[in-house]
Every structure is written in structure tokens, then in C-alpha cells.
Amino acid sequence: MSRRTETLLWVAQRASAAVLAVCVTVHLATIFYAVQGGLTGAEILGRTRGNLGWAAFYTVFVLAAAVHAPIGLRVVLAEWLGWRGRARDFLLIAFAVLLAGMGLQAVRGVFA
Amino acid sequence: MTGLLKVRVWRGGVDGAFREYEVPRRESQTVLDVVTHIQRALDPTLAYRYACRVGMCGSCAMTVNGAPRWTCRTHVDKVAKDGRLAIGPLRNLPVIRDLVADMREFFDKWARAQGQFKGRRTRADDLERISPESEARRHADAAIECIGCGVCYAACDVVAANPGYLGPAALNRAWTLVNDARDAAQPERLRAVAGDDASLACHTHMSCTERCPKALSPTAGIAGLKRAVARAALQGKL
Numbered sequence: 001m002s003r004r005t006e007t008l009l010w011v012a013q014r015a016s017a018a019v020l021a022v023c024v025t026v027h028l029a030t031i032f033y034a035v036q037g038g039l040t041g042a043e044i045l046g047r048t049r050g051n052l053g054w055a056a057f058y059t060v061f062v063l064a065a066a067v068h069a070p071i072g073l074r075v076v077l078a079e080w081l082g083w084r085g086r087a088r089d090f091l092l093i094a095f096a097v098l099l100a101g102m103g104l105q106a107v108r109g110v111f112a
Numbered sequence: 113m114t115g116l117l118k119v120r121v122w123r124g125g126v127d128g129a130f131r132e133y134e135v136p137r138r139e140s141q142t143v144l145d146v147v148t149h150i151q152r153a154l155d156p157t158l159a160y161r162y163a164c165r166v167g168m169c170g171s172c173a174m175t176v177n178g179a180p181r182w183t184c185r186t187h188v189d190k191v192a193k194d195g196r197l198a199i200g201p202l203r204n205l206p207v208i209r210d211l212v213a214d215m216r217e218f219f220d221k222w223a224r225a226q227g228q229f230k231g232r233r234t235r236a237d238d239l240e241r242i243s244p245e246s247e248a249r250r251h252a253d254a255a256i257e258c259i260g261c262g263v264c265y266a267a268c269d270v271v272a273a274n275p276g277y278l279g280p281a282a283l284n285r286a287w288t289l290v291n292d293a294r295d296a297a298q299p300e301r302l303r304a305v306a307g308d309d310a311s312l313a314c315h316t317h318m319s320c321t322e323r324c325p326k327a328l329s330p331t332a333g334i335a336g337l338k339r340a341v342a343r344a345a346l347q348g349k350l
Binding site (some may be wrong): 010 | 132248273274303306308310312313338341342344345346348350
């Protein structure tokens with residue numbers, strides 16, 4: 001992998017971290033606000049279904065996590081297991097696709 | 113001042129072991145004084161390295177009670193309050209023998225980080241005018257007093273986890289040159305300090321900054337390099 005690509009991955013991880021910081025804060029604040037006095041699955045779905053704003057928000061959340069986590073794992077695998085090279089990177093691309101796919105499916109399930 | 117210090121000193125290579133010596137306690141005694149006493153009075157086979165004895169040359173760094181330190185300016189008072197010392201070679205470097213670490217890899221990494229100044233003027237040209245107040249010069253000044261002792265390199269957990277990592281001293285040197293308007297090798301240097309084995313690998317633990325005997329902050333320099341290489345990568349200049 002070229003030094004430029006490695007650097008762009010680093011930039012992507014920092015940028016996605018900034019997005020995640022906002023998303024996690026909004027997500028937690030919403031949970032604390034929404035569950036006051038208890039909440040059922042049906043109530044949640046009643047609020048989320050068809051809400052395009054929240055669907056867009058959680059889509060961004062999922063994509064940021066799918067970018068952020070594999071790049072971090074890449075360093076963890078190198079430093080803790082000494083695993084570097086193409087095989088690791090291909091596995092992490094697959095992991096990113098899996099995270100994005102599962103996350104977007106969940107978004108669809110809650111908001112569609 | 114009277115009394116005895118109990119001093120455990122690493123003997124041998126990587127498979128060596130600590131051996132204990134008793135050393136008379138003295139006023140204003142440094143750790144280097146202790147090692148020198150052992151070599152001159154107790155065991156002349158002890159190998160260690162020093163030169164200036166006044167904190168300028170950077171050759172006497174060792175691991176003292178678990179932390180890397182320059183021994184010539186580390187007072188026993190400061191590190192051995194219970195009268196005990198454990199002295200070993202610097203971490204993260206191959207051990208040659210006893211307290212002597214092989215520094216080749218450490219300095220080779222300075223070269224890999226493009227730590228050499230490359231001027232563009234000849235002796236026939238005028239001197240370049242650099243304002244001491246300019247931001248770049250102030251960054252360079254803040255990092256320029258490195259004596260190459262290797263303490264930061266031994267303190268760095270990223271070097272321990274990733275032996276290819278250039279380390280704080282080499283990157284600190286590169287940072288001084290990135291801020292040197294006279295230098296003609298900036299694109300090559302930015303490429304050298306970008307990537308997984310260079311500035312981007314720093315986890316900002318700040319052990320280098322904590323341990324640097326010259327009170328420099330390689331962490332700050334590395335953060336500057338990260339910004340510079342990120343900018344260059346986004347502009348397609350890396």
C-alpha cells in the first residue's frame with residue numbers, strides 16, 4: 001500500500017471519528033430522552049417509521065462506523081498480532097462491507 | 113553522606129541477568145557516578161557508555177529503576193529514595209553487552225526520516241534571511257535541542273509494538289527540517305514521514321515528551337508532521 005493511501009486512510013479514520021462523536025452524542029441523548037417512563041418496541045417503531053431525517057442520521061452513523069472500525073482494527077492487527085500485508089487489508093475491506101451491510105439493513109428495518 | 117546503595121546492574125547480552133553490587137553513598141552522586149564506581153572499583157569488566165558527563169553528548173542513557181534516563185544528570189537522590197537502584201540498557205534496542213545498547217537502528221531511522229539538511233544555495237550565495245519570530249522558525253527552535261540520547265525511543269510503546277516505526281527522535285528531527293525554509297528536500301521528507309511506520313503510527317501516549325531529558329516535546333512535532341502529511345495527501349502532493 002502506498003504512503004499516500006495509508007495517509008488517506010488515517011485522514012478517513014480521523015474524519016469518521018469526528019462524525020461518530022456527534023452521532024454517538026445525539027444517539028445517547030435521544031435514548032435518555034425517549035425512554036423516560038419506559039418505552040416499548042412498538043412505540044419506537046411508531047416514532048421512527050417513515051421518518052426520513054432519522055433514517056438519514058442513522059445511515060451516516062452506520063457508514064461512519066463502517067469506515068472507522070476497520071481502519072482502527074488494521075493498526076490493532078499490526079501492533080498486537082504482527083499481521084500486515086494484503087490479506088489483512090482484504091479481510092478488513094470485507095469487514096467494512098459487512099458492517100455497512102448489517103447496519104444499513106438495521107436502519108431499513110427500523111425506518112422503512 | 114554515608115551508607116551503602118544496593119545496585120542491581122544488568123550483566124551480559126539479551127540473555128543476561130541482574131547482578132547486585134554495594135556502592136558507597138556520596139553527596140550529589142549521579143547514577144553515572146554509581147556505574148563508574150562499579151567499573152573502577154568493583155568489576156572492571158562492566159561495559160557502559162559515556163562521554164561528556166554534563167548532559168550534552170547523549171551517550172550515557174540507560175534504564176534506571178524501570179525508566180529511561182540520562183544517567184550523568186540523574187541524581188541518585190531523585191531515583192533511589194529507598195537506597196536501591198536497578199540499572200539496565202535502554203529498551204527497544206539490541207543489547208550489545210551489559211549497559212551498552214546498539215544505537216545503529218536508532219540513527220539509521222534518522223536517515224530514513226530524511227533527517228539530513230539539504231540546502232539549495234552555494235557558498236557564493238548570500239545567507240537566507242530567516243525571521244526568528246516566524247512561526248516555522250519557532251517550531252524548529254522548540255525541537256532543535258535534541259542530543260540524540262535515545263531516551264524517547266526507549267520510552268516509546270509504539271516502537272515496542274512496531275519495530276519498523278521511526279520513533280520520536282527521528283521524527284522530531286524531521287519536524288525541525290520541515291520547518292526549515294532553506295531546505296530543498298521537503299517533498300521527499302514528507303513522503304518519508306508519512307505512512308504506517310512513520311508519524312501516523314504515533315498513538316500520542318506522550319511517553320517521549322514525559323521522559324525527554326531536554327524537556328522537548330516530540331509528540332508536538334509528530335502532531336505537526338501528521339497535519340503536514342495529511343494536507344499533502346489531500347492535495348495529491350505525497
